[in-house]
Amino acid sequence: MNILGFNCYGHDSAATLVVNDNVVFAVEEERLNRKKHYGGIPAESIRACLAFAGLSMSDIDHVAFFWKPSISYSKVPVFLSRYWYRIPSLLREQRSFSVEENLGMLNYLKDMRRLPSTLQGLFPGQKMKFRLHLLEHHFCHAASAYYPTPYEDAAILTIDGAGEWTTSLLAQGRGNKIRKLSSVDTPYSLGAFYQAVSRHLGFKLIEGPGKLMGLASYGDANSEAYKKMRALFRLTDRGGFKFDMRYFSYHYTRRSGVSKRFTDLFGPSKTEGRDWSEHELNVAAAAQHIVEDVILHQAHWLKKQTGSDNLCIAGGVGLNSVTNGLIAKE
Numbered sequence: 213m214n215i216l217g218f219n220c221y222g223h224d225s226a227a228t229l230v231v232n233d234n235v236v237f238a239v240e241e242e243r244l245n246r247k248k249h250y251g252g253i254p255a256e257s258i259r260a261c262l263a264f265a266g267l268s269m270s271d272i273d274h275v276a277f278f279w280k281p282s283i284s285y286s287k288v289p290v291f292l293s294r295y296w297y298r299i300p301s302l303l304r305e306q307r308s309f310s311v312e313e314n315l316g317m318l319n320y321l322k323d324m325r326r327l328p329s330t331l332q333g334l335f336p337g338q339k340m341k342f343r344l345h346l347l348e349h350h351f352c353h354a355a356s357a358y359y360p361t362p363y364e365d366a367a368i369l370t371i372d373g374a375g376e377w378t379t380s381l382l383a384q385g386r387g388n389k390i391r392k393l394s395s396v397d398t399p400y401s402l403g404a405f406y407q408a409v410s411r412h413l414g415f416k417l418i419e420g421p422g423k424l425m426g427l428a429s430y431g432d433a434n435s436e437a438y439k440k441m442r443a444l445f446r447l448t449d450r451g452g453f454k455f456d457m458r459y460f461s462y463h464y465t466r467r468s469g470v471s472k473r474f475t476d477l478f479g480p481s482k483t484e485g486r487d488w489s490e491h492e493l494n495v496a497a498a499a500q501h502i503v504e505d506v507i508l509h510q511a512h513w514l515k516k517q518t519g520s521d522n523l524c525i526a527g528g529v530g531l532n533s534v535t536n537g538l539i540a541k542e
């Protein structure tokens with residue numbers, strides 16, 4: 213059985229080919245088209261997958277896509293009822309972003325419906341028989357971390373900016389099944405929070421969080437900034453978390469991730485052409501410390517729930533290697 217999986221319409225498009233339960237080839241589109249964080253259809257990656265295995269699109273039995281638009285659609289009324297007064301400005305902004313995520317994905321829901329014909333357009337003349345599966349984003353993350361392991365059971369933690377509506381999934385893997393235990397939904401998003409602080413400190417969208425993690429090592433993780441920022445966060449039961457959304461703006465605008473209330477408390481956003489102040493380094497360290505607090509809280513809850521010594525982590529925030537090191541130490 214040949215399965216092609218891919219993602220697009222967000223950032224870092226990629227494709228993977230699974231043949232008879234084995235991942236035989238995977239590549240990110242930016243490696244082939246040299247466009248950093250490319251978010252369009254990963255045409256070159258799909259071609260590379262097929263070429264490696266000597267297959268054509270006619271040989272593909274299943275196509276797996278990393279997003280389930282029906283969940284996003286079902287949440288639109290919730291978003292509209294909460295943030296209706298922000299809709300005109302959000303719609304205006306959408307057009308000015310070439311690489312988007314989270315709410316930006318709403319832009320592409322209509323394109324997702326056209327995926328079969330888009331694929332057909334890439335391979336004219338090849339008769340396609342595949343079944344298309346639009347899959348829940350965080351279950352894709354969970355599968356990517358759990359299925360390649362040799363474990364028969366594991367706790368699974370996925371954390372990112374947002375997938376459809378979810379920002380973190382706490383699950384259990386047993387045999388070939390993944391079962392949801394708990395989840396956190398937007399607007400409470402560790403990935404969006406971390407990205408908001410990285411933009412506040414002068415980094416770009418998407419690539420900022422990795423740089424923020426490095427910058428954090430220069431600051432004091434227990435400074436006054438940490439105490440102030442930590443007071444905005446609340447760890448909740450079932451591995452959940454909440455924070456005071458009045459300090460953030462990422463859920464209704466692309467222009468910045470933090471609100472005026474945040475800059476009043478932590479200082480103005482960093483401008484180009486100067487180095488980071490000691491206070492800004494402490495703000496970076498504070499954000500990192502908070503990510504660690506939240507993830508350790510989630511990992512502890514998962515350990516209690518599953519009793520498993522194995523933990524599989526995925527998602528953009530799951531790439532926070534400093535936090536992974538702390539988990540490994542415990």
Ligand SMILES: [Fe+2]
Nearest residue numbers: 372375527528
């Ligand atoms: Fe994700």
